[in-house]
Amino acid sequence: MKRTNELIVGLAMVAVITVITWGVFAVGDNMPAGVTPYSREVYQLHMIVLGIVTVIGIFVFAAMFTSIYLHRKSRGAEAAKFNHSTKAEIIWTVIPILILVAMAIPATRVLIDMEDTSGAEMNIKVTGYQWLWQYEYLEDDISFYSALDRDSNAARQIGSGISPREVDNYLLEVDNRLVVPTDTKIRILLTSGDVIHSWWLPDLGWKRDAIPGMVNEAWTLIDEPGVYRGQCAELCGKDHGFMPVVVEAVSPEDYRAWVAEQTGGQETAAVDTAMDEMDREALMAHGEDIYEAHCAACHREDGSGMQPAFPALAGNAVVTGELSQHIDVVVNGRPGTAMAAFGQRLEARDIAAALTYTRNAFGNETGDLVQPADVVSMIDPRLDESIVSTDRPPN
Amino acid sequence: MTDTTAHTDDHHAQPKGLARWIFTTNHKEIGTLYLVFSLAMFIVGGAMAMIIRAELFQPGLQLVNPEFFNQMTTMHALIMIFGAVMPAFVGLANWMVPMMIGAPDMALPRMNNWSFWILPFAFLILLSTLFMPSGAPASGWTLYPPLSLQGGNSFAFVIFAIHLMGISSIMGAINIIATILNMRAPGMTLLRMPLFVWTWLITAFLLIAVMPVLAGAVTMLLTDRFFDTSFFNAAGGGDPVMYQHIFWFFGHPEVYIMILPAFGIISEIIPTFSRKRLFGYTSMVYATASIAFLSFIVWAHHMFTVGMPLGASLFFMYATMVIAVPTGIKIFNWVSTMWRGSMTFETPMLFAIAFVILFTIGGLSGVMLAIVPADFQYHDTYFVVAHFHYVLVTGAVFAIMAAAYYWMPKWTGHMYDERLGKIHFWWSTISVNVLFFPQHYLGLAGMPRRIPDYSVQFAEFNLISSIGGFAFGLAQLLFVWIVIKCVRGGQKATAGVWEGARGLEWTVPSPAPLHTFDTPPQVDDTVSAHKDQLA
Numbered sequence: 036m037k038r039t040n041e042l043i044v045g046l047a048m049v050a051v052i053t054v055i056t057w058g059v060f061a062v063g064d065n066m067p068a069g070v071t072p073y074s075r076e077v078y079q080l081h082m083i084v085l086g087i088v089t090v091i092g093i094f095v096f097a098a099m100f101t102s103i104y105l106h107r108k109s110r111g112a113e114a115a116k117f118n119h120s121t122k123a124e125i126i127w128t129v130i131p132i133l134i135l136v137a138m139a140i141p142a143t144r145v146l147i148d149m150e151d152t153s154g155a156e157m158n159i160k161v162t163g164y165q166w167l168w169q170y171e172y173l174e175d176d177i178s179f180y181s182a183l184d185r186d187s188n189a190a191r192q193i194g195s196g197i198s199p200r201e202v203d204n205y206l207l208e209v210d211n212r213l214v215v216p217t218d219t220k221i222r223i224l225l226t227s228g229d230v231i232h233s234w235w236l237p238d239l240g241w242k243r244d245a246i247p248g249m250v251n252e253a254w255t256l257i258d259e260p261g262v263y264r265g266q267c268a269e270l271c272g273k274d275h276g277f278m279p280v281v282v283e284a285v286s287p288e289d290y291r292a293w294v295a296e297q298t299g300g301q302e303t304a305a306v307d308t309a310m311d312e313m314d315r316e317a318l319m320a321h322g323e324d325i326y327e328a329h330c331a332a333c334h335r336e337d338g339s340g341m342q343p344a345f346p347a348l349a350g351n352a353v354v355t356g357e358l359s360q361h362i363d364v365v366v367n368g369r370p371g372t373a374m375a376a377f378g379q380r381l382e383a384r385d386i387a388a389a390l391t392y393t394r395n396a397f398g399n400e401t402g403d404l405v406q407p408a409d410v411v412s413m414i415d416p417r418l419d420e421s422i423v424s425t426d427r428p429p430n
Numbered sequence: 431m432t433d434t435t436a437h438t439d440d441h442h443a444q445p446k447g448l449a450r451w452i453f454t455t456n457h458k459e460i461g462t463l464y465l466v467f468s469l470a471m472f473i474v475g476g477a478m479a480m481i482i483r484a485e486l487f488q489p490g491l492q493l494v495n496p497e498f499f500n501q502m503t504t505m506h507a508l509i510m511i512f513g514a515v516m517p518a519f520v521g522l523a524n525w526m527v528p529m530m531i532g533a534p535d536m537a538l539p540r541m542n543n544w545s546f547w548i549l550p551f552a553f554l555i556l557l558s559t560l561f562m563p564s565g566a567p568a569s570g571w572t573l574y575p576p577l578s579l580q581g582g583n584s585f586a587f588v589i590f591a592i593h594l595m596g597i598s599s600i601m602g603a604i605n606i607i608a609t610i611l612n613m614r615a616p617g618m619t620l621l622r623m624p625l626f627v628w629t630w631l632i633t634a635f636l637l638i639a640v641m642p643v644l645a646g647a648v649t650m651l652l653t654d655r656f657f658d659t660s661f662f663n664a665a666g667g668g669d670p671v672m673y674q675h676i677f678w679f680f681g682h683p684e685v686y687i688m689i690l691p692a693f694g695i696i697s698e699i700i701p702t703f704s705r706k707r708l709f710g711y712t713s714m715v716y717a718t719a720s721i722a723f724l725s726f727i728v729w730a731h732h733m734f735t736v737g738m739p740l741g742a743s744l745f746f747m748y749a750t751m752v753i754a755v756p757t758g759i760k761i762f763n764w765v766s767t768m769w770r771g772s773m774t775f776e777t778p779m780l781f782a783i784a785f786v787i788l789f790t791i792g793g794l795s796g797v798m799l800a801i802v803p804a805d806f807q808y809h810d811t812y813f814v815v816a817h818f819h820y821v822l823v824t825g826a827v828f829a830i831m832a833a834a835y836y837w838m839p840k841w842t843g844h845m846y847d848e849r850l851g852k853i854h855f856w857w858s859t860i861s862v863n864v865l866f867f868p869q870h871y872l873g874l875a876g877m878p879r880r881i882p883d884y885s886v887q888f889a890e891f892n893l894i895s896s897i898g899g900f901a902f903g904l905a906q907l908l909f910v911w912i913v914i915k916c917v918r919g920g921q922k923a924t925a926g927v928w929e930g931a932r933g934l935e936w937t938v939p940s941p942a943p944l945h946t947f948d949t950p951p952q953v954d955d956t957v958s959a960h961k962d963q964l965a
Contacts, residue, residue, distance in 0.1 A: 248664020251737035276881030
């Protein structure tokens with residue numbers, strides 16, 4: 036009679052807990068299945084493991100609640116005397132081991148698949164910086180930075196008065212998307228220019244850390260055109276939440292067209308003008324763009340900075356002082372602070388423009404025009420001392 | 431030894447007031463100091479959690495800027511781990527271990543005093559960084575370089591505070607080991623010891639093994655930051671990933687330092703309120719030891735995304751999955767202890783049952799996290815935040831709550847207010863699930879952790895989570911009131927307190943006099959809480 040009771044109550048508990056669990060899963064979000072063969076494998080693995088642990092949970096909790104319901108003093112239950120059962124203990128050691136082995140086998144298979152970057156048709160190098168990404172297409176010789184888009188950036192300031200709900204893809208949009216072809220195995224190399232970041236796109240099924248001094252690799256093969264959004268996943272400082280990853284997958288034909296658009300005509304022009312002197316207007320205009328993309332996150336758009344970590348540039352002693360010192364700080368950074376060595380990531384032309392801009396904006400009135408040649412003269416001697424290359428070959 | 435313990439107190443005038451607490455070498459008074467300190471830190475760390483949840487209440491930045499938000503997440507973790515959970519367990523050990531093994535006091539009473547009194551200074555230093563120009567640490571409690579090295583001079587204070595906490599923990603651990611191994615009453619064989627004593631013995635060894643590792647890691651950070659070394663600086667030949675390996679070699683055992691004593695507490699409470707001996711006592715002991723051993727060989731599962739060789743990833747995945755076996759044994763043993771018992775549901779038992787259920791949920795999501803390819807998605811998202819809050823809040827903290835209700839009558843001599851206790855339980859248990867369960871969804875849907883603002887697609891579950899957070903925070907103020915009320919008065923507690931309670935601590939009067947077991951008791955199977963099933 037006792038055993039029959041326990042069985043009936045137990046089954047009822049299984050039913051009730053199953054319904055509750057189903058409800059809990061139904062109201063929630065789940066992992067996206069993604070748009071690559073690999074991401075679907077990960078999704079399946081996730082669902083298998085989730086299913087197994089859910090069933091285990093249901094049975095454990097059903098046993099507990101059966102006991103809580105039946106074996107209570109208020110129902111007149113008397114305590115049994117047993118406190119040991121070798122048979123039971125062997126069973127609940129062996130069965131979990133078998134379940135774990137069953138989970139480990141597909142997990143191992145998917146992991147081995149992920150690690151195999153051979154046969155990649157193109158390579159993209161991703162470099163994380165505080166707080167934007169640099170994308171370099173190694174075969175097509177395209178390189179650009181990708182930062183949070185202006186609308187999101189304006190809305191995310193404290194007291195901006197702009198509702199995030201009115202911004203399209205709030206915090207998940209960038210100025211320059213990473214455009215990639217579909218149906219192409221792409222190897223992605225990851226590194227960082229300052230602190231550790233992590234490049235994550237849920238629809239690809241993985242994230243991988245971008246670590247200074249190391250090159251990590253991963254691969255993907257997207258089979259559905261579309262725009263996919265993710266974020267930096269490793270805490271990288273104050274704007275960690277504001278460096279999205281946006282990938283636009285297009286057909287291989289459209290990709291070729293995009294590449295042609297990026298490189299066609301512009302390439303020669305860029306080479307020709309890289310070291311040319313620029314006039315004040317050109318320097319200021321280009322400088323403002325560079326400043327907003329690379330400097331404003333810390334020093335603010337109006338140069339007011341954020342004390343004490345990020346000094347104001349308006350009226351700043353270095354910015355309004357001797358030019359060589361200013362160039363030195365921008366090119367080589369300030370070790371031990373968040374001030375990066377921009378000589379390693381920007382062209383001389385960009386640095387010259389940014390320097391000109393900061394020396395003539397926010398009420399700074401030095402009147403100085405800084406030309407690319409001035410900057411190069413600062414970079415070169417340092418290069419001769421051989422800046423240690425921090426890139427290690429991938430293992 | 432019996433000679434000295436026999437005439438310590440009565441001949442000396444007891445200092446009164448503040449001096450009593452500053453100079454005390456009594457294990458019960460030091461236990462109280464630890465517990466009060468821990469409760470204070472729980473409130474401070476909880477206040478920081480409220481700031482975090484308030485900022486995340488809706489998308490957009492409303493209250494704090496991102497730097498301060500990062501300081502809050504970092505400080506919340508450091509304070510909860512080193513200030514709230516660990517001292518609470520040490521406090522419980524101080525109070526209960528000598529009484530449970532029939533010892534008159536801890537083995538090293540003066541060191542006991544010192545190991546407590548370091549803590550308030552350590553936390554004053556840590557908290558003072560909030561008011562320094564360069565602010566509190568903002569790189570997460572893991573202090574990963576190079577980010578942590580971007581902090582200002584306050585970083586030196588953080589490291590000094592961590593060193594002090596480590597020294598305190600190591601001294602506490604030495605004391606607990608010395609007490610358990612040397613001062614057990616006659617007949618209190620190792621396999622008759624209460625499970626709480628066993629789990630603490632093992633925890634103490636973990637502490638001694640890994641706190642120096644943390645000290646080494648943060649000292650290298652210190653010299654990298656201030657003395658131009660390059661342990662973790664790639665440009666100087668160092669390796670930032672090496673820090674993560676060292677840190678997690680400390681960090682994973684640390685996780686078990688915060689849960690093994692909780693296992694011990696639950697293993698005391700469930701038999702009492704089931705009126706039945708603990709099921710599988712011996713296998714519980716071996717399972718605890720296995721978990722402790724495994725904790726040393728799974729550290730890299732915290733860093734699957736740094737790009738490890740395939741073989742290493744597979745090893746750490748398999749080793750991590752193996753932990754599910756001894757942990758499962760524990761869960762099954764608790765359920766079997768309840769099975770065909772004669773249960774009542776006073777507040778400690780309610781918290782213990784909630785522990786078993788909610789810790790199991792945290793453990794099962796832990797199994798999911800062990801699966802490396804899936805972890806490439808889960809890692810550093812709110813799924814992880816949900817996972818470790820299930821094991822730490824509804825695990826460790828719920829066990830501490832259960833212990834407080836269970837032993838409070840023994841400490842104060844009064845029963846706590848059962849009605850308020852039950853309200854506290856239901857309020858906490860419902861709100862904590864509203865707080866943390868939706869975070870699983872957020873993580874799966876793509877929300878990274880440690881961000882002050884988020885895309886609008888995450889708004890609903892963050893809103894729900896924040897409401898749960900405020901409710902849970904408020905419930906803990908009720909707990910503070912229940913404790914105060916119980917200290918001040920209430921129904922007189924008997925020596926046994928609970929009908930089904932076994933063990934030496936229930937043979938002394940309530941409140942436990944300042945000195946107990948000056949003459950060691952004789953222990954056999956009828957007195958001990960558990961039966962050695964091998965004997």
